[in-house]
Amino acid sequence: MTLLKLENVVKRFGGLRAVDGVSLSLEKGEFLAVVGPNGSGKTTLLNLINGVYKPDGGRIYFEGRDITNMPPYKRARLGIARAFQVPRPFPELTVLDNVVVGAIFNGGYDKAKAREVAEEVLKYVGLYEKRDVLAGRLTFNELRLLELARALAANPKLLLLDEVMAGLNPGEIDAMTHLLKRLAEERGIAAISLVEHRMRAVAKLAHRVVVMHQGKIIAEGPPEKALSDPKVVEIYLGRPWR
Numbered sequence: 130m131t132l133l134k135l136e137n138v139v140k141r142f143g144g145l146r147a148v149d150g151v152s153l154s155l156e157k158g159e160f161l162a163v164v165g166p167n168g169s170g171k172t173t174l175l176n177l178i179n180g181v182y183k184p185d186g187g188r189i190y191f192e193g194r195d196i197t198n199m200p201p202y203k204r205a206r207l208g209i210a211r212a213f214q215v216p217r218p219f220p221e222l223t224v225l226d227n228v229v230v231g232a233i234f235n236g237g238y239d240k241a242k243a244r245e246v247a248e249e250v251l252k253y254v255g256l257y258e259k260r261d262v263l264a265g266r267l268t269f270n271e272l273r274l275l276e277l278a279r280a281l282a283a284n285p286k287l288l289l290l291d292e293v294m295a296g297l298n299p300g301e302i303d304a305m306t307h308l309l310k311r312l313a314e315e316r317g318i319a320a321i322s323l324v325e326h327r328m329r330a331v332a333k334l335a336h337r338v339v340v341m342h343q344g345k346i347i348a349e350g351p352p353e354k355a356l357s358d359p360k361v362v363e364i365y366l367g368r369p370w371r
């Protein structure tokens with residue numbers, strides 16, 4: 130089932146076409162990595178999908194419904210959640226309360242249900258033992274997991290992830306990869322993850338890779354295929370992949 134569809138989406142900033150006629154679709158439970166150098170339009174693309182930006186051209190559909198002009202909070206209620214690269218929790222609230230807040234405001238749950246949901250997602254991401262710790266005392270990796278838990282508490286169908294692997298050590302990258310795969314396989318949650326670095330982690334992780342350059346998609350396919358496309362090698366990687 131097609132979850133998300135972009136048709137010829139354009140976003141301009143003045144004379145710059147930051148996203149320049151992007152079309153792509155995403156299936157339920159699919160994990161898509163959007164790869165591309167700095168400034169290629171990846172973040173703008175995520176902001177178009179979650180509604181922070183309105184496109185200057187093209188249409189966006191979610192579960193067959195045209196959401197092109199829908200505000201971000203309504204998209205969140207439909208099941209589009211965002212997890213940021215640099216997590217921004219409430220540092221003086223506990224881990225549990227941070228997730229409860231996410232469940233209430235983005236998931237629309239009442240307080241009792243929000244707590245139940247929050248506990249469940251904390252167990253799922255492996256942060257339950259830290260539920261009573263103040264968020265400001267977490268390690269960087271734990272903050273990433275908290276950010277993921279907050280997004281999951283809204284019961285999303287689609288997770289939009291900034292560079293989730295940046296700043297993590299190899300063991301943490303493996304654990305995060307495994308967790309994201311489980312989300313897709315066990316819960317049918319689709320994800321779009323932006324990646325600038327760590328191609329190998331991406332290759333293991335994604336079902337499909339889209340490579341962006343100057344606002345356009347220049348290659349698309351299974352990781353190995355997309356990243357060894359001659360255009361990608363020439364323009365982006367500058368050397369054969371692997």
Ligand SMILES: Nc1ncnc2c1ncn2[C@@H]1O[C@H](COP(=O)(O)OP(=O)(O)OP(=O)(O)O)[C@@H](O)[C@H]1O
Nearest residue numbers: 142145147165166167168169170171172173174325
């Ligand atoms: N709010 C904005 N106003 C003006 N120009 C912008 C704005 N946001 C992004 N741009 C420009 O649009 C282009 C695409 O930026 P974008 O952030 O989407 O790229 P990116 O691939 O995510 O790279 P990065 O990792 O640096 O965020 C860049 O040239 C950037 O300078």
